[in-house]
Amino acid sequence: MTTLTPVGTSAARVVDAFKVYGAGDAEVRALDGVTVGFPAARFTAIMGPSGSGKSTLMHCAAGLDTLSSGSAFIGTTDLGTLGDRDLTLLRRERIGFVFQSFNLVGTLTVAENITLPLDLAGARPDTDWVDALIDVVGLGDRLLHRPSELSGGQQQRVAVARALAGRPDVVFADEPTGNLDSRSGAEVLNLLGRAVHEMGRTVVMVTHDPVAAAHADEVVFLADGRLVDRMTDPTAEKVLDRMKAFDGLAGAGAGRGTVS
Numbered sequence: 001m002t003t004l005t006p007v008g009t010s011a012a013r014v015v016d017a018f019k020v021y022g023a024g025d026a027e028v029r030a031l032d033g034v035t036v037g038f039p040a041a042r043f044t045a046i047m048g049p050s051g052s053g054k055s056t057l058m059h060c061a062a063g064l065d066t067l068s069s070g071s072a073f074i075g076t077t078d079l080g081t082l083g084d085r086d087l088t089l090l091r092r093e094r095i096g097f098v099f100q101s102f103n104l105v106g107t108l109t110v111a112e113n114i115t116l117p118l119d120l121a122g123a124r125p126d127t128d129w130v131d132a133l134i135d136v137v138g139l140g141d142r143l144l145h146r147p148s149e150l151s152g153g154q155q156q157r158v159a160v161a162r163a164l165a166g167r168p169d170v171v172f173a174d175e176p177t178g179n180l181d182s183r184s185g186a187e188v189l190n191l192l193g194r195a196v197h198e199m200g201r202t203v204v205m206v207t208h209d210p211v212a213a214a215h216a217d218e219v220v221f222l223a224d225g226r227l228v229d230r231m232t233d234p235t236a237e238k239v240l241d242r243m244k245a246f247d248g249l250a251g252a253g254a255g256r257g258t259v260s
């Protein structure tokens with residue numbers, strides 16, 4: 001079980017990150033020199049136009065994919081120095097994941113799904129913490145149900161509890177509300193916000209939705225594989241306006257400046 005990264009430091013960061021797919025005429029620079037830190041005990045959203053590199057950034061920061069050059073850190077651990085086995089252990093023990101498609105195990109109960117990462121790691125669940133999580137996600141009366149017996153919003157709440165069960169240093173969420181109606185989406189976002197503000201966790205979320213991004217403490221904006229802006233205390237209106245500016249500049253060299 002890991003401890004919290006101190007407030008004020010980056011729970012995760014990438015430095016001078018490049019990710020290149022293909023070669024020659026087919027070369028795509030999905031990340032084109034990104035340096036960004038995701039502060040501990042904060043909720044950060046990653047936004048940007050389609051194809052701007054959001055998922056690539058998240059996957060590389062989380063050790064699900066490797067950079068072409070540059071470095072990715074979880075706390076002070078440089079992911080580039082880890083072999084496959086250590087990377088798998090780091091992902092299992094120090095990172096939580098929430099995906100758009102919930103990714104629960106259909107044959108397991110809600111309770112078993114929540115403690116699955118701990119069981120896989122051979123770790124004994126901290127029952128006080130898991131009980132508190134179950135309380136926060138509001139599924140105490142569904143613990144023996146299977147995922148197929150739950151609504152989409154309930155399933156995603158289970159996925160959030162599962163991501164938090166091992167007290168990871170950082171939770172990466174990829175479009176966690178993409179398959180939910182606005183009310184269920186708001187519940188999941190409130191949950192992620194509570195994990196940060198009441199439980200001291202760190203959340204990094206990729207989203208297309210300005211309303212979702214407004215739940216974050218800070219939004220970082222990508223365009224053409226570069227970090228082009230950051231916004232603290234976002235509102236849906238401010239985020240939407242910023243995104244509209246990308247649309248207005250599309251094809252006119254949008255996002256070629258770098259902010260880090």
Ligand SMILES: Nc1ncnc2c1ncn2[C@@H]1O[C@H](COP(=O)(O)OP(=O)(O)OP(=O)(O)O)[C@@H](O)[C@H]1O
Nearest residue numbers: 021022028030048049050051052053054055056057
């Ligand atoms: N495996 C791959 N092979 C080739 N190109 C890829 C691959 N994965 C991503 N890309 C390209 O890299 C760029 C960034 O993709 P990425 O999925 O990170 O963007 P995104 O901002 O998450 O997009 P979206 O909002 O549409 O999900 C895009 O041009 C994409 O086509």
